[in-house]
Amino acid sequence: MPSKAGTTRLVIVESPAKAKTISGYLGPGYVVEASFGHVRDLPRNAADVPAKYKGESWARLGVDVDNGFHALYVVSADRRQQISKLVKLAKEVDEIFLATDEDREGEAIAWHLVETLKPKVPVKRMVFHEITKPAIQAAVANPREIDRDLVDAQEARRILDRLYGYEVSPVLWKKVMPKLSAGRVQSVATRIVVERERQRMAFRTAEYWDILATLAVANAGEGPRAFNATLIALNGDRIATGKDFEPTTGRVRAGAGVVHLDEGGARGLAARLEGRPFTVTRVEEKPYRRRPYAPFITSTLQQEAARKLRLSSQQTMRTAQRLYENGYITYMRTDSVNLSETAISAARRQIVELYGERSVPPEPRRYTGKVKNAQEAHEAIRPAGDNFRTPGEVAKELSAEEFKLYELIWRRTIASQMTDAVGSSVSVRIRAVSTSQEEADFGATGKTITDPGFLRAYVESSDDENAEAEDAERRLPTLVKDQPLTADELAAQGHHTQPPSRYTEASLVKALEELGIGRPSTYASIMQTIQDRGYVTKRGQAMIPTFLAFAVIGLMERHYPRLIDYDFTASMENELDEIAGGDHAAVDFLTAFYFGSSNGAGDQDIARSGGLKKLVTENLSDIDARSVNSIPLFTDEEGREVVVRVGRYGPYLQRELPGGEQPTPAATGEGEESGPQGDRAPIPEGLAPDELTPEKVHELFLGGSGERKLGDDPATGEPIVLKSGRFGPYVSSGERKSSLLRSQTPDSLSLEEALRLLSLPRLVGVAPDGVEVFANNGRYGPYVKRGEEFRSLESEEQMFTVSLDDALALLAAPKTRGRRAAAPPLREMGVDPLTEKPLVIKDGRFGPYVTDGEFNASLRRGQTPEALSLEEASEMLADKRAKGPAPRKKAAAKKAPAKKATATKKTAAASKSTAAKKTTTAKATAARKAAPAKKAAPKKATASPAEE
DSSP: OOOSTTOOEEEEESOHHHHHHHHTTSOTTEEEEEOOSOSEESOSSGGGSOGGGTTSTTTTTTEETTTTTEEOOEEOGGGHHHHHHHHHHHTTOSEEEEOOOSSHHHHHHHHHHHHHHOOSSOEEEOOOSBOSHHHHHHHHHSOBOOOHHHHHHHHHHHHHHHHHHHHHHHHHHHHTOTTOOOOTTHHHHHHHHHHHHHHHHHOOOOEEEEEEEEEEOSSOOSSOSEEEEEEEEETTEEEOOGGGBOTTTOSBOTTOOEEOOOHHHHHHHHHHHTTOOEEEEEEEEEEEEEOOOOOBOHHHHHHHHHHHHOOOHHHHHHHHHHHHHTTSBBOSOOOOOOOOHHHHHHHHHHHHHHHOGGGSOSSOOOOOOOSTTOOTTSOOBOBOSSSOOOHHHHGGGSOHHHHHHHHHHHHHHHHTTSOOEEEEEEEEEEEEEOTTOOEEEEEEEEEEEEEOGGGGTOOOOOSOTTSOOTTOOBOOOOOOTTOEEEEEEEEEEEEEOOOOOOOBHHHHHHHHHHHTOSOTTTHHHHHHHHHHTTSEEEETTEEEEOHHHHHHHHHHHHHOGGGGOHHHHHHHHHHHHHHHTTSSOHHHHHHHHHTOOOSSOSOHHHHHTTHHHHHHHHTGGGOOHHHHTEEEEEEOTTSOEEEEEEETTEEEEEEOOGGGOOOOOOSSSTTOOOSOOSEEEEOOTTOOGGGOOHHHHHHHHGGGTTOEEEEEOTTTOOEEEEEEETTEEEEEETTEEEEOOTTOOGGGOOHHHHHHHHTOSEEEEEOTTSOEEEEEEETTEEEEEETTEEEEOSSTTHHHHOOHHHHHHHHHSOOOSSSSOOOOOSEEEEEOTTTOOEEEEEEETTEEEEEOSSOEEEOOTTOOTTTOOHHHHHHHHHHHHHHOSOOOOOOOOOOOOOOOOOHHHHHHHHHHHHHHHHHHHHHHHHHHHHSOOOOOOOOOOOOOTTOO
C-alpha cells in the first residue's frame, strides 16, 4: 500500500524479523524499523540510576512512591544505539506508525517510544493480529490513538511487580540466602509446586486387589467373542478402588462402605468362581457425543505442545513467535477463544475440501472462554490469512519444530469448526455366584464411534499418560439381559494407590490460568524464572521444587500469607483489568497496596495491615531464620527429629543429638549453624524431596556422609565405598580415591567399575630412558604422562587400554595449541542486528554459550542451541555488554620485609606459628567433618521483578 505522494512514513515494530516481513507488504514511502522490544525500563541497579537522582531516597526502587508513584525510566545501554537510529529516522519522515504487538505490553512499548523519541510529526498506532498483506494494509488504513488506559494498566503492573520484588526479596536475603527473589506471580507459582510436593511427601501408598475376568459368549454374532470385565461388587458392597483410600494414611476412608480385598482374598475368590456360570444382569446403551475443542489460546497451546511435541513453554512461545512474525499464524499471546468471521469461513471451506460437506455443521461454532479475566476482544491462535495454508503447503518453508507446531495449530483450528464425534456407549453388569454362595458382580463398558467428526482432524492429549485416547473404541459382543457367559480366565490383579502427579510446565500454566493468576504473555517467562532462581528443577517433564523453595514458601506462608494467597493474587489481576478499562485509577490501587490507605481500592487485608511497606519492615525481627530454613521430615525410631536444613552451600540432613539435646544457635549468620550440631548428612544432588523416605535418610546417615559400600577389594580385602564429596561422587578404598568418570552415575556404579577407577593412575609402561608412563583422568579429561610431558587422550576408555607404543607416539607428537583443537561451533546464528558481528553457539566447559568473539553468554536452563533465536542471542549479549567485562582480581600487595629478629625471638615466633597452624588445621579438619559436602550455590538472581 503506497503512502501518499511525497509522504514518508516510519513504521516501528518490535523485532527485525517482523520488520522484514512487514516491509515486504508496504509500498514505497515506508521505512520499517525495529525497536528490539522494550526501549526503556525501571533501572535494574544503582549503576542505571541517572546522576541527578542518585541522592533521592526512592532511587533504589526507581519509583517515587511519595509523589503519585512516578516511575523513573531509563534507556538500557544495549538499546541506545538503536534509539539513536530511530530518533534520526523520526526527523526524516512525515508520519510515524507504532506497530507494536496488540496487547498491553505492546501498547506500553508504543507509549515508551513516543516518550523517548519525542517526535515532532504526527504519531499513530496501528494494530493487527496477523502479519499478512491484507491485515497490514488494513492496519495502516485504520490507525488509532494510543490507549492510555492500557498503558496505565501495564505501568501499574510493572510498578506493582517492582514494589513487590524490591520490598520482599531483601527479607529473603536476610533470612534465607543472599540474592534470592520474590515476585507477585513467581512466588505463587512456586507455592503451587511446593504444595504438590508436600502432598507427595505426606502420601502413604495402599494396596488393593480385584479380579479381571475374560468372558466369552457361546454364539457370537457380529463383534468379538470374548471381552474383559472387572469385579466391582461383592454381596452388594462395592469393591474398593484407589479413590477410597486416605492419601496420608493409606487406610480406607471412614464410612466408605467398601470391601477391601487383599491378595489372598482376591485369589481365593477367583478360585471359588472357577467354573461357575456367569450371567448378564443389565445392559445399558446410550448415545455417545463429543463436541470439538475450542481453538488454541496461549495456555492450551503450551499444554498441547508439551504433551504432543515435548516442548517447554519457552520453546513453544519462541517457535510460535517465529511463525507469527513470518506470517503463518495469528498473534500467539491471547486468552480469547474467539475466531473472526473470516477465520470461520476459511476453516469451513477447507473442511469441505478435505473431509466433505458432512463434516461441517449447519451453523458455525462459536466458543466462550472459561479463563478468568479473559480479553475476549482478541482472537484465538489460528493459521493466518483468509485462506488457511495446509501443513503440506508450508512444509518446505519451515523448520521441523515450526512445522510441527503449525500443524498442531492448523489441526486444532480446523477441528473446532467440524461436526461432533458420535457413536454409542454400552455398560454391562454380569453376576456369578461362588461355591461359597458369594454374589460377585463384574462390570464392562464399551464404546463405538459411528461418525468420528472432528476426531478425523484432531485428538487432544491428556496429562495422564495412561488415559485412553478419545478416538479409541472398545467393542463388546452383542449382549442381552440373562445371557449366559463362560469365564475363560479369572486373574487376581493387584494395584497400588499413586501420589498426585507432579506439575509439568503445561499443567502448572493450566493451574495458574484457572486461578486467574498471570497473563498469557507472562506464563513462559514465569516457568523459566522459577527454574533460573533455583526454586524448581525439571526431571523430564516433571517440575520438582528444591528445598530452597520450601524455605522461601515456608517463610512467606508464616509471615506474609496474603502475598502468596491465590485469591488475593487473582484479585490484583481483576483490579489491573479495571484500570485497563478506565474504571479504576492506578494511583489509588498502588497506594492501597503499598501504604495501606484505601480509597475503596486495593486489598482490604493489606490495607488494614498498613500496606506492603509496613508489612515487610515492622515485623522483620519476628522471623526466626533457623526455623524457616528447617523443613521437618519425621521422627526416627530413636525419637530424634530429622529435618532438612537449607544452608549456604545447599540443603543437608540433620537430626537431634542423643538425649534430645538441641543444636546451638546460629553463630555464622542467620539460618546457618556452626559448631557441634548433631548428625549431619549431605543430600545428593538431584534427589527429590519426596524421595527422602526414612529408608533413604537412614542410608544417607550411614557413616555421616551418605556413603554406600560397593564391596571389598579382592586384592587387599579393604572395603570399597562410594561417597559424595565437594567436587562430586568418588570411590574410596584405604588411601586410594578416584572420582567417577563423566559417563558414570552413582546409582549404576558396579564393584567392577569401582575397581577399575581405583587402578588409576595406571602404569602403562616404562619408556626406553627409564621414565614411567602413566594414564590418568584429570580436570580436563583423560591423558597420558611421562615426566612433565602430558598429552590428552580422545576417550576415557583409552586410559585403561592405551599401549606403551601408542602412548609414546602420542607424547612424541608436537603439542596442539591449547588443550585440544578447537571444536567447530554448534551453530552459526548469523549477524547480530545490534553490532553486525557474526554470532555462533559453541560448546564450553560449562555448557553451550553464544559469542560474538568478544562477549560470551551462557544459554540458560531450558534453552537449546537449536531453538535459540537470533533476537534472543542478541539480547543476551547486549546484557553482557551492558555489564562490562568482569573485573580482574587485583594481585595481593607485597608486604614489606620484616625486621630481623634475634635468634631467641625467631625461635619463639616459629614455635608460636607452628602451634597456631596446627590449631587452625585441626579446627578446619573438624569443621570439614561436621559440615555437609559443599554443593554449588544456587544461581545468583537479583531482586529485579521484571518477571512476575
